[in-house]
Amino acid sequence: xxxxxxxxxxxxxxxxxxxxDPELDPREDSAQAVGQGPGLLSRLTAQQExxxxxxxxxxxxxxxxxxxxxxxxxxxxxxxxGLERLPKEAPQPSLDRLRVAAYxxxxxxxxxxxxxxxxxxxxxxxxxxxxxxxxxxxRIPEGSLRGPCYARALMPDLDPRFVVxxxxxxxxxxxxxxxxxGWVARLGFWAGVLALLAVAFLPPVALVPLSALLVTAxxxxxxxxxxxxxxxSLAKAHDxxxxxxxxxSTCVDLLANDPEHASLPALLEDTVARLLPFDPARSQPLxxxxxxKWAPLPYLVLMALALGPVFERAAAAPDPVVTxxxxxxxxxxxxxxxxxxxxxxxxxxxxxxxxxxxxxxxKEDLSKKEALKKFAKLLDALxxxxxxxxEQEEKLREQAAKLPPRKEQDLIDDLHRGDYxxxxxxxxxxxKKLEEKKRKAKAKGQEGLEExKKLEEEEAKLKELKAKVxxxxxxxxxxxxxxxxxxxxxxxxxxxxxxxxxxxxKRRFAKFGELKPGNPPPGQVQKVKRRLVKQKDPxxxxxxxxxxxxxxxxxxxxxxxxxxxxxxxxxxxxxTQTQVAxxxxxxxxxxxxxxxxxxxxxxxxxxxxDVPVGYRRYLRRYFExxxxxxxxESQPEKR
Amino acid sequence: MSEPRERAxxxxxxxxxxxxxxxxxxxxxxxxxxxxEQVLTCLFAGGHVLxxxxxxxxxxxxxxxxxxxLAVRFSRVQFSPDLMPADIVGTQVLVTSPDGGKEFRFQRGxxxxxxxxxxxxxxxxxxxxxxxxxAMQEHSVTVGGVTHHLEEPFFVLGTQNPIDMEGTxxxxxxxxxxxxxxxxxxYLDEASLLKVIDRTTSxxxxxxxxxxxxxxxxxxxxxxxxxxxxxxxxxYAVRLATSTHPEGQHAPASIRRYVxxxxxxxxxxxxxxAGKVRALTQGRINLSGEDLRWALHPTLxxxxxxxxxxxxxxxxxxxLLDEIVAAVDEEALAHSA
Numbered sequence: 006x007x008x009x010x011x012x013x014x015x016x017x018x019x020x021x022x023x024x025x026d027p028e029l030d031p032r033e034d035s036a037q038a039v040g041q042g043p044g045l046l047s048r049l050t051a052q053q054e055x056x057x058x059x060x061x062x063x064x065x066x067x068x069x070x071x072x073x074x075x076x077x078x079x080x081x082x083x084x085x086x087g088l089e090r091l092p093k094e095a096p097q098p099s100l101d102r103l104r105v106a107a108y109x110x111x112x113x114x115x116x117x118x119x120x121x122x123x124x125x126x127x128x129x130x131x132x133x134x135x136x137x138x139x140x141x142x143x144r145i146p147e148g149s150l151r152g153p154c155y156a157r158a159l160m161p162d163l164d165p166r167f168v169v170x171x172x173x174x175x176x177x178x179x180x181x182x183x184x185x186x187g188w189v190a191r192l193g194f195w196a197g198v199l200a201l202l203a204v205a206f207l208p209p210v211a212l213v214p215l216s217a218l219l220v221t222a223x224x225x226x227x228x229x230x231x232x233x234x235x236x237x238s239l240a241k242a243h244d245x246x247x248x249x250x251x252x253x254s255t256c257v258d259l260l261a262n263d264p265e266h267a268s269l270p271a272l273l274e275d276t277v278a279r280l281l282p283f284d285p286a287r288s289q290p291l292x293x294x295x296x297x298k299w300a301p302l303p304y305l306v307l308m309a310l311a312l313g314p315v316f317e318r319a320a321a322a323p324d325p326v327v328t329x330x331x332x333x334x335x336x337x338x339x340x341x342x343x344x345x346x347x348x349x350x351x352x353x354x355x356x357x358x359x360x361x362x363x364x365x366x367x368k369e370d371l372s373k374k375e376a377l378k379k380f381a382k383l384l385d386a387l388x389x390x391x392x393x394x395x396e397q398e399e400k401l402r403e404q405a406a407k408l409p410p411r412k413e414q415d416l417i418d419d420l421h422r423g424d425y426x427x428x429x430x431x432x433x434x435x436x437k438k439l440e441e442k443k444r445k446a447k448a449k450g451q452e453g454l455e456e457x458k459k460l461e462e463e464e465a466k467l468k469e470l471k472a473k474v475x476x477x478x479x480x481x482x483x484x485x486x487x488x489x490x491x492x493x494x495x496x497x498x499x500x501x502x503x504x505x506x507x508x509x510x511k512r513r514f515a516k517f518g519e520l521k522p523g524n525p526p527p528g529q530v531q532k533v534k535r536r537l538v539k540q541k542d543p544x545x546x547x548x549x550x551x552x553x554x555x556x557x558x559x560x561x562x563x564x565x566x567x568x569x570x571x572x573x574x575x576x577x578x579x580x581t582q583t584q585v586a587x588x589x590x591x592x593x594x595x596x597x598x599x600x601x602x603x604x605x606x607x608x609x610x611x612x613x614x615d616v617p618v619g620y621r622r623y624l625r626r627y628f629e630x631x632x633x634x635x636x637x638e639s640q641p642e643k644r
Numbered sequence: 645m646s647e648p649r650e651r652a653x654x655x656x657x658x659x660x661x662x663x664x665x666x667x668x669x670x671x672x673x674x675x676x677x678x679x680x681e682q683v684l685t686c687l688f689a690g691g692h693v694l695x696x697x698x699x700x701x702x703x704x705x706x707x708x709x710x711x712x713x714l715a716v717r718f719s720r721v722q723f724s725p726d727l728m729p730a731d732i733v734g735t736q737v738l739v740t741s742p743d744g745g746k747e748f749r750f751q752r753g754x755x756x757x758x759x760x761x762x763x764x765x766x767x768x769x770x771x772x773x774x775x776x777x778x779a780m781q782e783h784s785v786t787v788g789g790v791t792h793h794l795e796e797p798f799f800v801l802g803t804q805n806p807i808d809m810e811g812t813x814x815x816x817x818x819x820x821x822x823x824x825x826x827x828x829x830x831y832l833d834e835a836s837l838l839k840v841i842d843r844t845t846s847x848x849x850x851x852x853x854x855x856x857x858x859x860x861x862x863x864x865x866x867x868x869x870x871x872x873x874x875x876x877x878x879x880y881a882v883r884l885a886t887s888t889h890p891e892g893q894h895a896p897a898s899i900r901r902y903v904x905x906x907x908x909x910x911x912x913x914x915x916x917x918a919g920k921v922r923a924l925t926q927g928r929i930n931l932s933g934e935d936l937r938w939a940l941h942p943t944l945x946x947x948x949x950x951x952x953x954x955x956x957x958x959x960x961x962x963x964l965l966d967e968i969v970a971a972v973d974e975e976a977l978a979h980s981a
Contacts, residue, residue, distance in 0.1 A: 237874075237876060237978050238975075238978055241876065241975060241978035242975070244932075245975065250923075250926070250928055250930070250932040250934055250935075251874060251877055251930055251931070251932035251933060251934075252928065252930055252932075254874055254876060254978060255872050255873070255874035255877065255930040255931075255932075256930075257874075258874035258875050258876065259872055259874065262875060266872055267651075267870050268651055268870050268871065268872045268929045268930070269872065270647065270648040270651065271648040271649075271650075271651030271652050271655070271929050272872050272929045272930050273648070274648040274649075274652065275652065275928070275929065
C-alpha cells in the first residue's frame with residue numbers, strides 16, 4: 006500500500022520532508038508532525054483510490070501553505086498563485102482530529118504536487134462549507150467539492166487569494182469549455198456540409214464510417230484548436246464585464262509578479278468583495294456563432310436522407326425481362342458482327358465495335374436505359390464516321406470528274422451520279438480502246454510516234470482515274486457497310502425500346518451513382534442527355550401537321566390563322582400577333598381523318614428526327630390515344 | 645505590508661479629503677468642476693499646473709481659493725518683462741549684523757511658498773522663466789553657492805494668456821514639459837455665469853475654510869505612490885504615450901502627419917501619477933486604463949508638438965489624443981502579456 010506523508014516548513018520552521026523521500030520514514034515523519042502546531046500537514050495517506058487525510062486540531066490540513074514549499078524543490082516550475090503566503094491567522098477546523106476520505110483523487114494525483122494542491126484546496130472549502138463533513142470518517146460527496154468561492158461566502162475570513170485563484174480556475178475552465186464548444190459548433194457545421202456534399206457528389210460512401218469519422222474528428226479538432234487563455238486575459242475580461250476597473254487583473258498581475266506590494270492585501274479584499282458571488286458566465290458567456298446555430302442543419306438533412314423513404318443507396322435490381330432481352334440482343338449483335346462481310350476498309354473496326362457492344366449488352370446488371378445509351382453512342386459514332394466518308398467521297402468524286410476527256414460525257418455523268426461500277430466498266434473499255442490505238446500507232450513506226458505519245462498520256466490519266474474510282478468504290482462500300490450496321494442497330498434499339506420500363510417504386514437518391522468507375526465519363530453522359538432535346542438534323546420537323554393536313558384536303562374553315570402586325574408608335578419593336586379564330590366554324594373533315602394525318606406526320610418526324618428510340622413508342626401511343634373509339638364516332642355530334 | 649483594512653481606510657480618507665477640498669474651492673469657483681478636479685489631482689500627484697485661458701476667467705481666483713483652503717503659504721508673482729530671477733528666487737542683501745558688522749543675508753523670494761501663482765508666466769524673459777522652472781523641477785534654489793530647499797508641498801500654478809501675444813516670451817517646449825498638466829479654461833455657460841454674478845456682486849462672500857494641512861497633503865501624496873499598477877496597465881500607459889511619437893511603430897496616421905514631437909518619458913510618469921490620484925479619488929487602490937484615459941489630455945496635450953502642417957490645418961493636440969485613445973486596444977495589451 007503506498008503511503009504518503011509530509012511535513013512542511015510552513016510557519017513552524019521545520020525542514021521540508023516528504024514520505025516518498027527514501028531517506029525518511031513516513032511513519033516517523035507522521036509522528037513528528039502530529040501535535041507540532043500550526044503549519045503542519047500531519048499525514049497524507051493514499052489507499053488505492055481513496056485519499057485519507059489525518060490532521061490534528063492545529064494542523065492546516067486544508068491550507069496549502071506547505072504545498073508551496075513542495076513547489077520549491079519538487080516542481081519548481083509550478084508556482085502556486087500566492088498560496089504560500091497565507092496569514093497565520095487563517096481559520097482552523099474545529100475538531101480535535103480530522104479524517105476525511107476524498108474520492109476521485111487517484112494515487113498519482115495525490116503523489117504529485119498538483120494533486121496535493123487540489124486535494125487540499127477542495128478539502129478546505131468543503132470543511133468550511135459543510136461542517137457535517139468534519140465528522141471522523143465522513144466522506145465528501147463529489148458534488149460538495151465546490152471550491153473556495155463557495156467557502157468564502159460562508160467564511161469571510163478565508164484568504165482572498167483562494168478566491169482569486171479559484172475564480173481564475175473557474176474562469177479558465179469556462180473559457181476552455183466555451184472555446185471548445187465554439188469550435189465544435191463551427192467544425193461540426195462545416196464537417197456536416199462537407200459530408201453532405203460527399204454523399205451527394207462522390208461515389209457512394211458508407212454512412213456508418215462517415216458518421217464515426219465525424220463524431221471522432223469534430224470533437225478532436227475542437228480540442229486541438231481550443232486554446233487555454235492566460236490568467237491575465239481572463240481577469241481583464243472579467244474586469245471589463247463587471248466594470249471592476251482593472252481590480253481583478255491587477256490582483257492577478259501582482260500576485261504573480263509583485264506579491265509583496267504594500268497595497269495588494271487591500272486590493273485583494275476589495276476585489277474579492279466585488280467578485281462574489283462569482284459568476285463566470287458574466288465574462289465568459291457561451292455564445293454560438295452563426296455557423297453554430299446552423300450546425301444541426303446538415304446533419305438533419307443527412308439523417309433525413311438516411312432514414313427517409315426516398316433514400317436508396319443500392320442499385321435497382323435488374324429487370325429479368327430486360328435482362329433476357331438484352332442477352333438476346335447481345336447474341337444477335339454478336340451474330341451480326343460475325344456475319345458482317347467485308348464492306349470496305351472500315352469493316353474491321355465496325356465489327357470490333359459490334360463485338361464490344363455485344364459484350365456490354367451481355368452483362369447482367371445492365372439496365373435498359375444504359376443499354377439504350379450504348380446503342381445511341383455507337384450509332385452516333387457510326388453516323389459521324391459515315392458523314393466523314395461521305396465528305397471524302399464527295400471530294401474525290403469532284404476530283405475524278407475532272408479527269409476524263411470532255412468527249413466522254415457519259416463517264417463524267419456516271420461519276421457525278423455516283424455510279425462507280427459503270428464508270429469503272431467505261432474506263433476499262435476506254436483503256437482497251439487505247440490499247441488498240443497504241444498498237445496501231447506502234448505499227449506505223451516513226452510516223453505514229455507523236456500519236457503514241459498522246460495516247461500514252463491519255464492512258465496515264467485514265468489509269469489515275471481508275472485508281473480514284475476504285476477508291477471511291479471502296480468508300481462507297483464503307484458507307485454502305487456503316488449504313489447496314491446502323492440499320493441493324495436502329496432495329497435492335499427499336500426492339501429494346503419497345504420493352505416496358507421497370508416500375509419505379511423508389512427514387513434513387515444517389516443519382517450520381519452512375520458516375521461510378523466504369524461508366525461513361527461525365528462529358529459523354531452529358532452528350533447523350535443533350536441528344537434527347539437537341540435537333541441535329543436541319544431537315545427534322547420539315548413535315549409539319551399543316552402540310553399533311555393540306556394533303557388531306559383540310560377545310561378552309563377548320564382553322565383560321567390571321568396574322569396581324571402591330572407596330573408601336575414609340576420605339577422600333579415590331580410585334581407579330583397570331584390569332585386563332587374560334588368563330589364557331591366547323592371542320593368538314595372528321596376527327597379520325599385529321600388524327601390519321603397527324604399520326605402520319607408524327608411518324609414521319611419520328612423517322613427523320615433524332616427522337617430517342619425509347620421515347621418513340623410514347624409518341625406513337627399518344628397519337629393512338631387521340632383516335633376516337635368506334636362508339637364515340639357513331640354517336641351524332643351535338644353541334 | 646499594511647493591513648488591508650487600514651489601507652482601505654486610507655483610500656477612503658483620501659477620497660473624502662479630496663472631495664472636501666474640492667467642495668471648498670467650489671464655494672468660490674463656479675462651473676469649473678473638471679478644472680478644479682484636475683488642479684487638485686496635479687497637487688496630489690506632486691506636479692505643477694499651467695493654466696491657459698483668456699483674461700477674466702478666474703484663473704487667479706482659483707489658485708487663491710485653493711491656497712485659502714489649504715493651510716499653506718501662498719505667494720503670487722505677476723510676471724512682467726522686467727522681472728528678474730532674483731525677484732522670484734530671492735537675493736543676497738547686505739545687512740548690518742547685531743555686532744555692527746556687515747554681512748550678506750539671503751532674502752527669500754516669493755518662490756519660497758507652498759503654492760506659487762506665476763501669473764502670465766509668458767510675459768517675462770526666458771532667463772526669469774528658467775529660474776522659476778528650475779525651482780519647479782528641483783524643489784530647491786541655489787543662490788550665492790548655497791542651495792535652499794523649498795518647503796513641501798511645493799506647487800506652482802502658472803497662467804498664460806493665449807491672445808495678445810505681442811511682447812511675450814512663449815515658454816519653450818522643454819520648459820512646458822515641466823508642468824504636469826496644462827489646463828485650458830474656457831468660457832462658462834449661462835447658468836454658471838449667473839451664479840458667478842450672484843456670488844461676486846453681492847455683499848455675501850464665500851467663507852473658505854482650511855481643510856488640509858501640508859502634512860496631510862504630503863501623506864496623501866505618499867499614498868498616491870502606493871497605488872498598485874499592473875503590468876498591462878503600465879503597458880497601456882506606455883502605448884498611449886509612444887503613440888504620440890510620429891516615428892513610433894504604433895503611431896496613427898494622423899500623428900505621423902501632423903506631429904513634430906511626441907510625449908516625453910516625463911509625460912508617461914505624469915500620466916501614471918495623475919492616474920493614480922484619479923484611482924484613489926474613485927476609491928480604488930489600483931490604477932486602471934480608465935484613469936489613464938482620464939488623465940491623458942491634460943498630461944500630454946502640451947507635450948504633443950504639432951508640425952507646420954498640423955498648425956496650418958488647425959489640428960489640436962486634443963483631437964490627436966482622442967484618436968490615440970480610439971486606436972490603442974487596451975484588451976489586446978492584456979492578452980499579449
